[in-house]
Each structure stands twice: as structure tokens, then as C-alpha cells.
Amino acid sequence: MTELTHLTIKSAIESLEKKEFSSAELVQAHIDATEKARHLNAFITETPEIALEQAKASDARRAKGEAGPLDGIPLAIKDMYCTKGVRTTAASNILHNFVPPYESTVTDKLFNAGAVMIGKSNTDEFAMGTTTESSAFGNTINPWKRKGDNTDLIPGGSSGGSAAAVAARMAMGGTGTDTGGSIRQPAAMCGIAGIRPTYGRCSRWGIIAYASSFDQAGVLARTVEDCALLLQNMSGFDPKDSTSADIPVPDFPAATRTGDVKGLKVGVPKEFRVEGMPEIIEKNWQKGAQWLKDQGAEVVDISLPHTxxxxxxxxxxxxxxxxxxxxxxxxxxxxxxEHDDPETLLDMYERTRASGFGDETKRRIMLGTFTLSAGYYDAYYVKAQRVRRLIQQDFLKAFEKVDVILTPPTPSAAYPIGENDDDPIAMYLNDVFTVPLNLAGLPGMSVPSILTPEGLPLGLQVIGKPWDEATVLKTARAIERAAGFNAMPSSVQTGAA
Amino acid sequence: MSMDKETVRKVASLARLRVTEEELDKFAPQLSGILEWIEQLGELDTSNVEPLSNVVDIAPVSRQDEINDGNIQSAILANAPEAQSGYFTVPKIIEQADN
Known part of the structure; x- marks a missing residue:
């Protein structure tokens, strides 16, 4: 049954519909894969019993002709999404025992569409990171290895658990959250696709809040069309989130079916050519531009001066x-x-937070407390809000000339675990290509493109206009078609993941 | 600016984080490095730029001010580290008067 774990969501749904196999069989194959690849630590909490129960219910619905659009499809749910009755930790010790009494809007929508939960996937603590190393439940390991080198690599982050699970065929798709690149960056490093929609496209209700004016739900899957299918069933207005947009959701899968980029204007921003960028990243970028040109798109040099x-x-x-x-x-x-003999209430707060949060979370809390504090608020916080507007204006001006923007998603392929320990700025620089669009609230997608000479996957990033995920998906589909990327981690090929 | 140990101690206290001397030794240079790095924003003249807080062209909506749930006291208390008689409990903070 191992081949069941290699199907796309689209083809699995067709086969389920034709009764070639049941959801129970499909889900069991993924549970088996999860057990085999447990050393990757992709999940904080595996939920095989729930998955099998959901699969049985799915098969019953399908037998009655009542199957939903994602019925019976096993997904990894990032542990930032509150799931009713299932422990939800944000990969933090401070929530190690938290069992939500409610379901996040996005997971509720996915389950209503028939999706099955394989487990709660690992993340950097509170999604603060680009490596999935800051999880209080241990780091996740990338299923990919360099050729002839057994060194464990980071899967990217923060949605590194979902990315590793999808790449290692433990789940057919996964949810992520993207505050500064946390979907696109791990997707690129794990050789899969991932999209973060426009801020407001999906409800944030029930997703553990990190940076509310940036956080947005999104998905990771192995094909662009699968991403479109998942996103379709997560999007839409939610009265419980006042920042979710009350506007129609376009037909995302339809956009990927044409993948027609004839006459499309694709911007290439010169400011993304950063110093010290490896040659292979530049080569990959040029290849992407050529693939789109070959399919009839027009590639235009643009400038985003405040990048x-x-x-x-x-x-x-x-x-x-x-x-x-x-x-x-x-x-x-x-x-x-922390309640062993607290002297005062304050003492309990301080000790609880000291032992509950990890170092990166503490750094960000202290940094934020400082930049919001009296005397520094205008110099730091308000100043940054002004710069945020300049960056948004850069994009809006560029979008007067072009339909989408093409960039690399990451400045490098996956690298060894522990490489940036105790150097926060080096860690932050991983986000150099993903963060700009988050400041402007724009949709962005990473799609796998090539392998480096070391045998690691790289991706390409497509950035779109506000609310125009459809064009982003269409462009990504054109890249996917031209790239013909079908490599997979060697551990998956040999079935020894 | 750089953040010396005293500044970090004060910020940690505002953020209700207990920090040890060793942690202060570690965090102070790290936070100073980050602050110095973000201060490159000073190169930009933003005197005529309005701060941006809402990134999308859609005004947040308000719902009707109506009660739409209730009777969920036990669900609310289910995750409480300590609860008693339908209340969250915290360490006693008011000392008994001596007289």
C-alpha cells in the first residue's frame, strides 16, 4: 500500500470516488508512514485514532453520496491551530497541557470538507523561527539529505513539521501559518509547494496569535493544484475574525488548471539580488524567468527600493x-x-513565564516590550510602521506595471541543524526574501524548481496583488509544469523514511 | 543604542519574565546586536509618511453586540491550573492583618 502515500490529493479523491480504495486504507498507509518516519519528529502529537475514526466516517459519507470536496484526505495540522479536544501547544512548554475547548475556523472548515487529521505538526515555538529548532518538543529533521552526506538538515520553519510530513509522504497536505515566510520557506527547503494567501483571506480565529497584523493561514502540499484545492476549503469571511475579508473567494483550482501565462507581466526586482547570494540561487531565479518567458509571459525588470x-x-x-x-x-x-510556594502573584507570573518560554520567544518578548515602552515607542514602533507603508507602496507601484513578481524564496537550500545557534541575526536573515510581502499583506507562493548540485531542493517564489491568489497559483502552475520537478528524498524512494 | 544588563533587567521585569544573571549576560549582547541592526531604519526620512497599521483595503467590521454563547463555565475552567468553586484560583496575595 506504500504507493497510496505518493498520490496527489487530486488523484486520491478521484480514486476514492471510483472506489479503488477506501479512505480507511489511504489513512492507514499514512499512519504507517508516520510511524516509520517518527525520527524526523514532524509531529508533536500524532492522532491515529482520530484519523481512523474520521476516515471511517468519510467512507460512510461517500457510500451515501455525501462526500465533501476533501473527503478522506489525511492532513498534518500545524500545532498553532486550536483543535477541539486535542492538545494544542504552539510548540511551547507554556501550553504543554492545553486542550482547546473549541475548534479553529480553518480546521473546522477543513473537517467539514471531509479532511482527516493525521496529527499536530511541529513548529518553532509560537511560530517564531525559520528552522523548527526552537520547538519545546525537539527539532524536526528534513527528510532530504545532501548527496553522500548523512548530516541532519533543518526543514525550514516555522511550519517545518507540516513541510517534513508532506515531503516524507506522511500526509498529503498540511496547514501552516505564515507571519514572515513560515510556509514558503519550509516548502522550498523540503521540495514541496506552499501558499500564503492575502492577509484576511482566511480567518485567524482559533490560531494561536503571534503577530496579529501579519499572521495568516495557508497550506503546504506536493502540487500547486493540491494547494489550490486546500486553500479553497479554508478561505472566506468569518464573523469571529473582524480582519477576515467579506469578499468572494475565487475558484482557485480552476486557476491552476489553465496555468496559461501568455501575456502575463512578471516583475523581477533587482533589490532581491543580495550580496553573497550563492550562484545557484541566481541561476535558479533566471531559469524560472526563462520558463515563464517560454510560455508567453513577459519578464520586466522592476525596483522595490525599500526592500x-x-x-x-x-x-x-x-x-x-x-x-x-x-x-x-x-x-x-x-x-x-509554576506554583511551588509562590511568594506573590507577581512571583508566580515571572517564574511561570521564565520556565514556560524558550530563549527565542523570550528575546522577542523583551525586544517588543522595549520597542513599545515609553520613550522608545515613536523611535522604534511608529518608525517601523512608517517604513511598512513605504514597503507597501513599493509593491503597489510595481503592480501598476506587472501582474506578479518572481523571486527566490530562500537565500540558500536547507542547512545543517545547529548552524545558527545563538546568532539571532543570522537566523533572521533567512527571511530576507519572504518577509517583504508580509509587511504589505500580499499573497505569495513557493513552488519547487530544481535540485542543487548537492541534491537539495530549491523553490521559486511568486508574489501577487492583494486578493489575487488566482494569478499567483496560475503562475506557480506554469513554473511547476516547466520545472517538471519530481525528485523526492532518497529515504522516501527506498521506503526507509 | 545598546541594551546594558540593567536595561534588560528592567525590560524583563516589565514583561514579567524572571531572568538569571547568566541569562542577562547572554541576552544583553544579543538584544543590543538586534537593536543596532534595526536602527538602520534611521537612514530613511519618514517624516512625511503616515504609519501603516491595516495592510488591506478592507475596513474591519464590527459584529452586533449580542450575547451568542454562555453556560460554558466548565469548558472555560477545564484548562485552569487551579480552580475552586467555579473560580480561577491564584496564590494568596493579601496578608492577614496582625491586629
Whole structure:
């Protein structure tokens, strides 16, 4: 049954419909794969019993002709999404025992469409990171290895658990959250596709809040069309999230079926050509532009002059919002409490938060507390908000001339675990290509393109106009078709994942 | 600017984080490095730029101010580290008067 784990969501749904196999069989194959690849630590909590129960219910629905659009499809759910009755930790010790009494809107929609939950996938703590190393439940390992080298590599992050699970065929798709690149970056490093829609396209209700004006739900899967199918069933207005958009959701899968980019204007921003960028990243980028040209698109040089200020602005605004959001963890209402003889209530707060949060979370809380504090608020926080507008204006101006923008998603392929330990800025620079669009609230997608000479996957990033995920998906589909990327981790090929 | 140990101690206290001396030694240079790095924003003249807080062209909506749930006291308390008689409980913070 191992071949069941290699299907796309699209073809699995067709086969389920033709009764070639049942959802119970499909889900069992993925549970088996999860057990075999447990050393990758892609999941914080595996939920095989729930998955099999959901699969049985799915088969019953299908027998009655009542199957939903994702019926019976096993997914990894990032552990930032609250799932009713299933422990949800944000990969933090401070939520190690938190069992939500409610379901996030996005997972509710996915389950209503028939999706099955294989488990809660690993992430950097509170999604703060680009490597999935800061998880309180241990780091996730990338299923990919360099050729002839057994060194464990990072899967990217923060949605590294979902990315590793999808790449290693433990799940057919996964949910992610993308505050500064947390879907596109791990997708690129694990050789799969991932899309973050426009801010407001999906409800944030029930997703553990990190930086509220940036956070957005999204998906990872092995094909562009599968991403479109998942996103279709997650999007839409939610009265419970006042920042979700009350506008129609286009037909995303239809956009990927044409993949027609004739006459499409594709912008290539010169500011993304950063110093010290490996030659292979540049080569990959040029290849992507050529693939689109060959299919009739017009490639245009553009300028996004404030790009270099995106990261520093991001690292003021995001920690500021995080420090406010994470103030709620006080050991009173849920989560961890350090309660051995507290001298005062304050003592309990401080000790709870000291032992509940990891170092990166503490750094961001302190940085944000500082940039929001009296005397520094205008110089840091408001200044960064002004720069945020300049960056958004750069994009909106570029989009007067072009339909989409093409860039690399990452400045490098996956690298060894532990390489950036204790150097926060080196870690932050991983986000150099993904963060700019988050400041502007734009949709972006990473799609796998080539392998490096070391045998590691690279991707290409497509950035779109606000609310125009359809064109992003269409362009990504054109790249996917031209790239013909069908490599997979050697552990998956040999079935020894 | 750089953040010396005293500044970090003060910020940690505002953020309700207990930090040890060793942690202060580690965090102070790291946070200073990050601050110095983000201060490159000072190169930009933003005096005529309005701060941006809402990134999309859609105004947030307000729902009707109506009660739409209730009777979920046990669900609310289910995750409480300590609860008693339908309340969250915290360490006693008011000392008994001596007289």
C-alpha cells in the first residue's frame, strides 16, 4: 500500500470516488508512514485514532453520496491551530497541557470538507523561527539529505513539521501559518509547494496569535493544484475574525488548471539580488524567468527600493505585537503554572513565564516590550510602521506595471541543524526574501524548481496583488509544469523514511 | 543604542519574565546586536509618511453586540491550573492583618 502515500490529493479523491480504495486504507498507509518516519519528529502529537475514526466516517459519507470536496484526505495540522479536544501547544512548554475547548475556523472548515487529521505538526515555538529548532518538543529533521552526506538538515520553519510530513509522504497536505515566510520557506527547503494567501483571506480565529497584523493561514502540499484545492476549503469571511475579508473567494483550482501565462507581466526586482547570494540561487531565479518567458509571459525588470529595510522593520513590528499577544500567558487560566510556594502573584507570573518560554520567544518578548515602552515607542514602533507603508507602496507601484513578481524564496537550500545557534541575526536573515510581502499583506507562493548540485531542493517564489491568489497559483502552475520537478528524498524512494 | 544588563533587567521585569544573571549576560549582547541592526531604519526620512497599521483595503467590521454563547463555565475552567468553586484560583496575595 506504500504507493497510496505518493498520490496527489487530486488523484486520491478521484480514486476514492471510483472506489479503488477506501479512505480507511489511504489513512492507514499514512499512519504507517508516520510511524516509520517518527525520527524526523514532524509531529508533536500524532492522532491515529482520530484519523481512523474520521476516515471511517468519510467512507460512510461517500457510500451515501455525501462526500465533501476533501473527503478522506489525511492532513498534518500545524500545532498553532486550536483543535477541539486535542492538545494544542504552539510548540511551547507554556501550553504543554492545553486542550482547546473549541475548534479553529480553518480546521473546522477543513473537517467539514471531509479532511482527516493525521496529527499536530511541529513548529518553532509560537511560530517564531525559520528552522523548527526552537520547538519545546525537539527539532524536526528534513527528510532530504545532501548527496553522500548523512548530516541532519533543518526543514525550514516555522511550519517545518507540516513541510517534513508532506515531503516524507506522511500526509498529503498540511496547514501552516505564515507571519514572515513560515510556509514558503519550509516548502522550498523540503521540495514541496506552499501558499500564503492575502492577509484576511482566511480567518485567524482559533490560531494561536503571534503577530496579529501579519499572521495568516495557508497550506503546504506536493502540487500547486493540491494547494489550490486546500486553500479553497479554508478561505472566506468569518464573523469571529473582524480582519477576515467579506469578499468572494475565487475558484482557485480552476486557476491552476489553465496555468496559461501568455501575456502575463512578471516583475523581477533587482533589490532581491543580495550580496553573497550563492550562484545557484541566481541561476535558479533566471531559469524560472526563462520558463515563464517560454510560455508567453513577459519578464520586466522592476525596483522595490525599500526592500533592504523590510527585515529591520519586521523585527520591530513583529516582536512588538508578539509581546502584547503573549502577555496572556500568565499561569492563571490555562497552560503551565509554576506554583511551588509562590511568594506573590507577581512571583508566580515571572517564574511561570521564565520556565514556560524558550530563549527565542523570550528575546522577542523583551525586544517588543522595549520597542513599545515609553520613550522608545515613536523611535522604534511608529518608525517601523512608517517604513511598512513605504514597503507597501513599493509593491503597489510595481503592480501598476506587472501582474506578479518572481523571486527566490530562500537565500540558500536547507542547512545543517545547529548552524545558527545563538546568532539571532543570522537566523533572521533567512527571511530576507519572504518577509517583504508580509509587511504589505500580499499573497505569495513557493513552488519547487530544481535540485542543487548537492541534491537539495530549491523553490521559486511568486508574489501577487492583494486578493489575487488566482494569478499567483496560475503562475506557480506554469513554473511547476516547466520545472517538471519530481525528485523526492532518497529515504522516501527506498521506503526507509 | 545598546541594551546594558540593567536595561534588560528592567525590560524583563516589565514583561514579567524572571531572568538569571547568566541569562542577562547572554541576552544583553544579543538584544543590543538586534537593536543596532534595526536602527538602520534611521537612514530613511519618514517624516512625511503616515504609519501603516491595516495592510488591506478592507475596513474591519464590527459584529452586533449580542450575547451568542454562555453556560460554558466548565469548558472555560477545564484548562485552569487551579480552580475552586467555579473560580480561577491564584496564590494568596493579601496578608492577614496582625491586629
Amino acid at each position: 533592504k529595510y523590510a527585515l529591520p522593520a519586521y523585527y520591530i513590528l513583529v516582536p512588538s505585537e508578539a509581546s502584547s499577544n503573549l502577555a496572556r500567558f500568565d499561569g492563571v487560566r490555562y497552560g503551565l503554572r
